[in-house]
Amino acid sequence: MRFRTILATFTTAAALFLGTSFGQADDLTDRAKAGKPIRIGFAHEIPWAYPGDKNEPLGFANAIALGVLKSMGYTNIEPVVTDWGGLIPGLQAGRFDIITGGMYITGKRCANVSFAEPMGKFGDAFIVKKGNPKHIETYQDIKKTGATMATVSGFVNVDAALKEGIAEDKIMQVPGLTEVLAAVKAGRADAGAGNDFAMKDLVQSAPNDIEVTDSAALPEWTFNWVAIAFKPEDKDFLKAYNEAQAKYLGTPEMLEAAGKFKYTKAQLPGDTKTDWICANR
Template sequence: MIFRKLSKTAFVAVLTAAIFISAFSVDAGSLNDRIKKGDSIRIGFANEIPWAYPGENNKPLGFVNAYILGVLKTMGYTNIEPVVTEWGGLIPGLKANRFDIITGGMYILNSRCQNIAFSEPMGQVTDAFIVKKGNPEGIKDYKDIVKKGAVLATGAGYNTIEAAKKEGVPADKIMVVPGPTEILAAVKAGRAAAGGMTYFTALNLAEESNDAVEVTDPAALPDWTLNYVGIGFRKTDKDFLKKFNEAQKKYLGTPEMMESVKEYGYTKSQLPGNVKTEWVCNNR
């Protein structure tokens, strides 16, 4: 037994930690309970320009943050607390009650639907690669990466990891780094031939790179890489999610909403249409 190998002091420490974690979980409660107590709604996001990113004093910027602040406001909620983390920590942080909602611009994927609940889609977005200016290796899609034995850089927790493997890219040719800054650095330094990410993120990195990289045509990627963006919730907060979806249905695509996201590049072409989360969870 493992406890027999622990000293008395260590055993007490483990027991105390277990009691603390249990107490914390109970105290965390549902999002509805937190709101009733007057607690803030904690929104979690990473530094993913222009999706969601922190401004001065962690002010929530980006089109997904602007969008969700608008939806919550129509619901009567303005007591919002931003929580910034790395992309790979969003789902674990949500499940661990570090925050209540993921606003980071997360694709609805079957693998993610197993762990969290998503709102109905708020957008549809394609992926793309960044490559060195002029695309010297001629990489347009995942098959080109396979043929050339090239390295693809992408972010921890990104959907492009699954997509690359599905298209036959060997695991040892997928360089997983923390986020966009590191992807750009890998491509510029030649450690990766391409960087995989959302089209919005790729455009932003190309602009930041001072003409060092360019963005490939997203239409060159398979049709199934067209993805739908949702807001993430804990599965235990489905009552709140139901109210959120009702408010979102009235807000999505309104002039007020479109004006709030305009500066970040979100346009009517990104509206999701009539696609439902249940379908997306089963088909992406």
């Protein structure tokens, strides 16, 4: 499989693209069948999607997407690495064709991109100082204790915190997970919020300083489904992708490929469909 990496750095001003319409672009199906590379966009989010030492796309979301694309006959892939906040604007601007970054399906995002059927279901968790001095297990604990929560700008944890009544000035939004970890370690934030996988990975980098809470302590509505995202006009490709993913998801080949990045059968999405998720998340 041929990989050519482009580093696309977007500032927070990229968020301005969110309200704009999609520019005219070649139909993805036609481009792919013509042998042109399929450009996949993702950020640096271990173990979801991230670039390797040779700039190859790693992480279970990339592994699943690449497996599906390979089953469709497409192996000419061009990774495009950006920050998390640049994923949807980058797709809209035509900088890449697909978002493979492990993005949660939400109603807000469904208004801007077309999601494939889910590839997995995941819970959230918090990182806290060792010993969990403020006894934080839920968003309500953060609210009641007046704690400050750090999370990545654009993560669903921002909306979840606001929904639970946490004051906006108690939500520290930072560019990436490295900054979430730094904020908690330095005491600028009492808790760092993110998906369960990412929080557990952060703990491994600082096991003597922080610990992770149990995602099961959070209410059911905080659990989310992850999917690959496409431009709305690429309907034919999306349909073909969904058909191929349905055959690939849960197979030994898929579980082996994604399992290298901590994905297990427990994360399989079940029967919930994207249309329902868009309306209820």
